[in-house]
Structure formats: C-alpha cells, structure tokens
Amino acid sequence: MRRYIVFIPLVLFFALGILLWRGLQLDPTELPSALIDKPMPDFQLSALEDPERVLSKADLTFDEPVLLNVWATWCPSCKAEHAQLNRMATQEGVKIIGVNYKDERSKAKVWLEKYLNPYVINIYDEKGTLGLDLGVYGAPETYVLDAQGVIRYKHVGVVDERVWQQLKGVMAELKSGAAS
Amino acid sequence: MKFWLVVLVLLLPLQSWAAIDTYEFKDEASRERFQQLTDELRCPKCQNQNLADSNSPIAKDLRTEIHRMLGEEQSDDQIIDFMVARYGEFVLYKPRKTASTWVLWYGPFVLLAFGLLIIVLISRRKRKPDASGTPANKPAEEPAEGSGLNETEAKRLNAILKQDDDQ
Numbered sequence: 001m002r003r004y005i006v007f008i009p010l011v012l013f014f015a016l017g018i019l020l021w022r023g024l025q026l027d028p029t030e031l032p033s034a035l036i037d038k039p040m041p042d043f044q045l046s047a048l049e050d051p052e053r054v055l056s057k058a059d060l061t062f063d064e065p066v067l068l069n070v071w072a073t074w075c076p077s078c079k080a081e082h083a084q085l086n087r088m089a090t091q092e093g094v095k096i097i098g099v100n101y102k103d104e105r106s107k108a109k110v111w112l113e114k115y116l117n118p119y120v121i122n123i124y125d126e127k128g129t130l131g132l133d134l135g136v137y138g139a140p141e142t143y144v145l146d147a148q149g150v151i152r153y154k155h156v157g158v159v160d161e162r163v164w165q166q167l168k169g170v171m172a173e174l175k176s177g178a179a180s
Numbered sequence: 181m182k183f184w185l186v187v188l189v190l191l192l193p194l195q196s197w198a199a200i201d202t203y204e205f206k207d208e209a210s211r212e213r214f215q216q217l218t219d220e221l222r223c224p225k226c227q228n229q230n231l232a233d234s235n236s237p238i239a240k241d242l243r244t245e246i247h248r249m250l251g252e253e254q255s256d257d258q259i260i261d262f263m264v265a266r267y268g269e270f271v272l273y274k275p276r277k278t279a280s281t282w283v284l285w286y287g288p289f290v291l292l293a294f295g296l297l298i299i300v301l302i303s304r305r306k307r308k309p310d311a312s313g314t315p316a317n318k319p320a321e322e323p324a325e326g327s328g329l330n331e332t333e334a335k336r337l338n339a340i341l342k343q344d345d346d347q
Contacts (some may be wrong), residue, residue, distance in 0.1 A: 031224060034268035102237070128241055135266035137224035137238050 019080035033154040034135055039063065040068075040149045048100050048122035049110055055123055058165040060149060065171040066095040068143040069119070069159075070131060072103040073111045075139040082115050087120035088164060094171075098122040101131045101139050146174045203247045212248050217246050217259060220274050224267045 040057055047053040069085060071078040088094045096121035100108045105124060125131055134143070144153035144167055153170045155163055205211040219233035223239040231239050231246070242263070249259045263271050275281040329337060
C-alpha cells in the first residue's frame with residue numbers, strides 16, 4: 001500500500017492535465033446567459049416599419065416557440081446569417097422576431113428590401129435598451145422563446161445550418177413538452 | 181507661430197481621447213463610486229477588460245447606464261444586481277460569496293491547510309525513529325520508553341545486548 005503513495009503526484013498531475021486540456025477546448029467568448037428560463041423583458045419600442053406603431057411584450061405572444069434574432073446593418077455577421085434566416089422562415093415556416101439593434105431605421109429598411117425580410121415582426125431598438133435588458137453583448141444573437149414568452153435558449157454568433165439544427169431541437173422539445 | 185501650433189497638435193495624444201467620455205457627477209463621492217464600479221465590472225464583449233478600460237460600444241453603454249443609475253441614487257448593490265441579472269455572474273471581477281463560488285474564495289486556504297498537514301505528518305514520521313528508537317552513535321543499555329516492547333521483550337533485548345558486550 002505504502003508503495004503506491006509515490007504515484008499520487010503523478011495521478012494528480014494527469015488529473016490536472018486533463019482538466020486544463022479540456023479547458024482549452026472550451027470557447028471563452030461563450031457566456032452562459034443569465035436570462036435562460038426567465039421571461040422576456042418588457043419593453044415599449046416602435047416597430048421598424050412604422051414609427052407610429054408602439055410594440056410591447058404583448059405583441060410577441062405566439063402559441064408556439066419562436067426565435068428572436070438581434071441584428072443590425074452595421075454587423076457583418078448578420079449579413080452572413082441572413083440567407084439562412086430567410087430559408088428558415090420561408091421553407092420551414094419558423095416565426096422569427098427581429099430586434100433591430102442600435103441601427104438606423106432607413107438603413108435597416110433598405111437592408112430588408114434588398115435581402116428580403118425573414119421576420120414576422122421587427123422591433124426598432126435604436127438606443128439598445130431592449131438589448132441591454134436581454135443581455136445582448138454582440139450581434140447577432142438568437143434566442144428561443146417558448147409559447148409563454150420565456151427565454152429558453154441563447155445562441156451568440158452566426159446561425160448556420162448546424163446551429164439551426166440545434167435550435168430546431170430545442171424548439172421541438174419545447175413543443176412536445178407543451179403538448180404533453 | 182504656425183510651426184508651434186503644428187507641434188502642439190502633434191504632441192496631443194490622439195489615441196487617449198478614444199476611451200474617455202465625459203460624465204458629470206453631482207459630487208466627488210459618486211465619481212469615486214463610478215470609478216470603483218467600472219473597475220470591478222467586466223466588459224461582456226471584450227472579456228479581459230473592465231468597463232473602465234474598454235472601448236467597445238457595449239462597455240460604453242454600460243458605463244452610461246451606471247452613470248444614470250448613480251444619478252438615480254441607486255446603491256452599489258442595486259447596480260451590481262442589475263448587471264448580474266443581464267450578463268450573469270461573469271461580469272463580476274470580484275465574485276460573490278455563494279455556494280458555487282465557495283471553492284474560489286476558500287479553496288486556496290483549504291489547499292494550504294492540506295499541504296501544511298502533509299508536511300507536518302511527513303516530518304513527524306521522519307522524526308519518530310530518532311525520538312523513540314536508539315540513537316545510532318551510542319549503544320543503549322536499556323530500551324527507551326515507548327519503543328513498543330513489553331517487559332519480557334525488553335529483558336530479552338537487554339540480555340542480547342549484554343551478550344554482545346561480553347564478546
């Protein structure tokens with residue numbers, strides 16, 4: 001028994017090595033969202049298309065899980081994911097709420113005309129107040145809201161096909177959970 | 181005159197203007213609180229900078245927000261709670277003492293105590309043969325106290341030792 005004690009440092013070394021090596025694989029820019037499983041924060045902001053129309057949380061109630069996508073014309077990654085969002089909206093009928101984050105209304109409108117509009121509704125968050133309440137720290141960000149408007153999942157970065165499959169899984173789970 | 185103006189312009193550190201935005205505080209105390217808060221809160225985007233250092237737009241927004249909350253006479257705890265509610269515990273450079281951060285705060289001391297304990301145990305074990313056994317340089321006439329021998333064994337040992345002396 002005593003003889004094996006000398007191996008303890010070696011074992012500890014390997015345990016620490018494996019721990020740190022695993023740490024290298026993690027993406028440090030990915031933060032756990034503090035808002036997961038919290039209701040969508042309330043807001044009073046105008047619609048992107050119509051400055052007269054005031055939107056609030058009540059306008060976002062759908063009877064199914066939806067996506068909420070934070071975007072802006074100044075954000076190159078938003079352009080990269082736009083085609084994917086269009087495809088999801090037109091081919092798979094996903095409802096996507098847009099939050100136009102710290103942008104210019106005219107530019108955003110031109111963008112939607114030029115690259116098509118995948119959003120069912122677009123909130124114009126000029127000062128980033130809703131973004132602040134959502135804990136947005138870098139566009140694009142995509143949230144999954146359940147039928148009750150509770151935030152269930154958050155993805156920071158471009159939505160591509162791989163990410164979409166992930167989001168789809170979360171949404172399907174929410175749907176089946178609500179049905180049962 | 182013109183020359184000196186050009187020199188003066190060249191001497192101005194342009195870069196340092198970038199991160200400075202001007203805030204007005206109603207008194208010195210709230211200015212200090214602002215500095216302390218932006219020092220202790222981390223920028224969510226740039227990761228290894230605090231809010232005071234960062235140039236990123238989000239850090240600027242958060243600085244403005246802190247300034248607004250200070251103006252509303254909100255306490256430091258309220259402001260910190262506001263940030264944590266949105267960006268998570270991540271934004272705290274000084275993690276709060278909760279069950280999940282207990283290891284962070286007290287782990288090093290536990291490890292230190294553990295290390296000290298091991299050192300004490302090892303040094304004790306090493307000293308034991310010297311303290312209780314026979315010193316190497318002079319032959320003992322009688323087994324020392326605490327050598328773990330009972331009376332008959334001690335007598336036998338003495339006999340054997342004496343036998344050696346006779347030869």
